[in-house]
Each structure stands twice: as C-alpha cells, then as structure tokens.
Amino acid sequence: MTEPSTPEAIITFCGWLRELVGRRRENTAIVHYPVARRASVKDVIEALGVPHTEVGRLIANNEEIDFGYLLAPGDSLTVAPLTPPVDVTIPTLLRPQPLPAARFLIDHNVAKLAARLRMAGFDTLFNPEWHDEELAGECGRQQRILLTRDLQLLKRKAVEHGHLVREEQPTRQLAEILHFYGIAAQVRPFGRCLRCNTVLHEVAKADILHHLEPLTKKYYHSFRRCPGCGRIYWAGSHHAKMAQLLAELARYQPLPY
Ligand SMILES: [Zn+2]
Incomplete structure (x- = not known):
C-alpha cells in the first residue's frame, strides 16, 4: 500500500461562484481541499459556501460528474455556475428531473417578487407562513423553482431547482429572474391575479x-x-x-x- 501523492483535492471555482467562496476565504478561485474522509461533491462545495442550486457543471479529472461523486485525494475538480438562459424543462446530468415549466415558489425574504412575477403572468406561489422546511418540501412536491436570498435553504437536498436572488430591489429581482431563465418573451401582462395567482x-x-x-x-x-x-x-x-x-x-x- 502506498499513500496517495497528495492528500488534497484541487477545486477550481469559476465565474461568480468565486464570490460565494470568497465570503469564507481569501483565495477564491482555487481551493486546496484536504480530503480527510470520502464526501460527496455536493457536501464539499456546499461546505465551501456554494449551494448546489447555483452549479451548472462539475468536472472531475476531465470528466463530467454529478453531485453524488465522492471526492478523492488527488482529484482535480472544476465547479462552473449555471449561466443564463437556464431552461428548466430540459434534463441535465446535475438535474435529471426537468420541470414542466418555469413556475416559482417565493421565500419571504424576496416577498415583493411574488406580485411582480404574477403581474408578468408567471405561476408563482407565496405563503408568508411557510418556513424553510415547508418551502423545501413544496419545491419538490409542486415541481417549482425556489427563489430566495437564503444560502442555507438552497443547500437542502429537497430543493432541486432553486436560485439565489442576487439583486436587492424587487423590480431588478424580476429582471434578474426573466434574464436568468430566458423567459422575458413569455411575459403576459396581467395574466394572473396579484392576490391569489389564479389565471384571470x-x-x-x-x-x-x-x-x-x-x-x-x-x-x-x-x-x-x-x-x-x-x-x-x-x-x-x-x-x-x-x-x-x-x-x-x-x-x-x-x-x-
Ligand atoms: Zn384572485
């Protein structure tokens, strides 16, 4: 038995994901990660600050992998962000269960986004009484995209399709979502009730x-x-x-x- 030449995995974060890693450490692009025990890539990148929902591609040693891959010493891992336009109706390696359409579920920290999405005609659920547990559960059950500013909520396994809202002002948040999911052409002014989401x-x-x-x-x-x-x-x-x-x-x- 020989020891591996390096006990570390080298993890390279691309694009704006470096900002998420940067909240925790100085060298934001490349992380030397000590592999003390076998852990899934999902757990490792989330421990470094990046929710799985923001990841578009994972490459380990030149091969595309999914979130369940177990990181090993000596691995070279590249983590690339989801980039717009994101089409949630198409299955991918990281998200094999596509959604029937871009439909949304709103966390209370972006509450004002709910009426704006409805004003633009998009199917949007919002219940101020739902907390993390319910939101994560409804996200899967209702096959919706969870929109939130809460990094911890997006790390939950039940949340397959989610998005960290980066803009702070509600109308800019709507613009961010329309751009990110490439759905600006689907805007139907006054398609839905602002109060209860029903089609008018x-x-x-x-x-x-x-x-x-x-x-x-x-x-x-x-x-x-x-x-x-x-x-x-x-x-x-x-x-x-x-x-x-x-x-x-x-x-x-x-x-x-
Ligand atoms: Zn109504």
Whole structure:
C-alpha cells in the first residue's frame, strides 16, 4: 500500500461562484481541499459556501460528474455556475428531473417578487407562513423553482431547482429572474391575479357592473376577473405600474455569471 501523492483535492471555482467562496476565504478561485474522509461533491462545495442550486457543471479529472461523486485525494475538480438562459424543462446530468415549466415558489425574504412575477403572468406561489422546511418540501412536491436570498435553504437536498436572488430591489429581482431563465418573451401582462395567482378571465362589463365605482363604469370597457378570489382588473387599475415595470425591465443590465 502506498499513500496517495497528495492528500488534497484541487477545486477550481469559476465565474461568480468565486464570490460565494470568497465570503469564507481569501483565495477564491482555487481551493486546496484536504480530503480527510470520502464526501460527496455536493457536501464539499456546499461546505465551501456554494449551494448546489447555483452549479451548472462539475468536472472531475476531465470528466463530467454529478453531485453524488465522492471526492478523492488527488482529484482535480472544476465547479462552473449555471449561466443564463437556464431552461428548466430540459434534463441535465446535475438535474435529471426537468420541470414542466418555469413556475416559482417565493421565500419571504424576496416577498415583493411574488406580485411582480404574477403581474408578468408567471405561476408563482407565496405563503408568508411557510418556513424553510415547508418551502423545501413544496419545491419538490409542486415541481417549482425556489427563489430566495437564503444560502442555507438552497443547500437542502429537497430543493432541486432553486436560485439565489442576487439583486436587492424587487423590480431588478424580476429582471434578474426573466434574464436568468430566458423567459422575458413569455411575459403576459396581467395574466394572473396579484392576490391569489389564479389565471384571470375576460369578463363582460354587464356582468360586473354592480361592482364598479361610477368613474370606472364611465371610462373603462374591458375587464378581467379572478375566478379564485373575485377581484376585478381593468386598464386603469394597475396599468401605469405595469408600463413603468416594463420600461425598467427593458433598461436592465444583467449581472455577470
Ligand atoms: Zn384572485
């Protein structure tokens, strides 16, 4: 029996993942990792600060591997970030279970993103009472992308599709998500109820006349109603906000990945 020539694995982090590693150590690009016991790549990179959800490719000794790979002394590992546009409907080596569509689940630390995603027409669940355990569980059960600013939450195994929201301002967060998942062309203004996420239906003015204020009755003619909660939407109600939102989205400069 001979000892391995080096007890370390060399781990190279690419792109913006270096910022996540950098929260913990100075040399952010290359980490000499002492392999004291056999641990999965997922556990090792998460111990170094990078949630598995942010990783797009893993290469060990020139071969593409998945999160279950057991790191060995002498290994040379490259960790590359997910880069936009990320299509969650296509299976990959790291995420073999694709999602039926880009649908979202919102953590309370990015709560204001929920109404904006719904305003843009995307299926978005948000329940302020759900904490980490429920969020991680719902993410898998509901086949959704979990959006959060909580690194620890994204490290949970139940979270297969998740994204660390890096922008701080809610409209910029929406722009970040549309860019990251390449779904800007799928924006449907006022496709869903801002309050309850239900798809809105066109409704005849005559059917809702008794719900309208006199000025709304006078000036607006096209209406939508939420079959879930009954809320009525019309051109005057949120359109100025929507126009402002679309203008801000058009000006957005994407983050580096
Ligand atoms: Zn509703």
